[in-house]
Amino acid sequence: MAKRRPSGDGMVRKRDDGRWEGRIVVGRKENGDSIFRYVYAPTQKELSTKLRQHIDSYQGADLTEQSRMTLSEWLNQWLENMADTLRPNTLRNYRSYIENHIRPNLGDKQLARITPKDVQRFYEKLSDCLASSTVRRIHTTLHGTLKAAQQAHL
Structure with missing residues (x-):
């Protein structure tokens, strides 16, 4: 046996x-x-x-079943949920960071498969062409979205 x-x-x-x-x-x-x-x-x-x-x-x-969701899909959902709670300028800035930087680089990856190494490479790529304050703001946006995804068990 x-x-x-x-x-x-x-x-x-x-x-x-x-x-x-x-x-x-x-x-x-x-x-x-x-x-x-x-x-x-x-x-x-x-x-x-x-x-x-x-x-x-x-x-x-x-x-959950939604764990196969891509970061891009989650970003759409997250922005929708945050639209009522954020000031208009903050929401506009988040949309700009997401559309111009986060979505083109990490948007196609599944949420459950994003690794710290992926994020680190993303930040290194950004720091080559952007000011450190802009990279910090993009980090704040990405961190908020990923934290919300984690809390939603995604």
């Missing part, structure tokens, strides 16, 4: 092609079905290491 893995430790199996596959549950859909993330490795030991890293990185996250 095979040993059972502890609860919350993911699922591990050997595939027909010889690779090892790991799967963890990172959230639930509206109908109650699980949302999975998959990890692959050539050996079971490597898979266990990768799986542990994924479990740690998703700790405390409770993703």
Whole structure:
């Protein structure tokens, strides 16, 4: 009889092609079905290491179906929600930063797949051609949008 893995430790199996596959549950859909993330490795030991890293990185996250939303889609939704609470000039500035800088560079990425490295590269690219005060304002805008996405479990 095979040993059972502890609860919350993911699922591990050997595939027909010889690779090892790991799967963890990172959230639930509206109908109650699980949302999975998959990890692959050539050996079971490597898979266990990768799986542990994924479990740690998703700790405390409770993703929803909207987690596949791109940053661009989220920015539209966020601006809509903020339109009533922001002053007109602030809203205009946020729209400008989003349309001219954030959307062209990071807009196509899924929210759940944006990494700190992506954001760091974005800031480095901006600092080559913009003043540091402008980069700081763009950072404030992006930080606010990502924080709101995190609070919405996206």
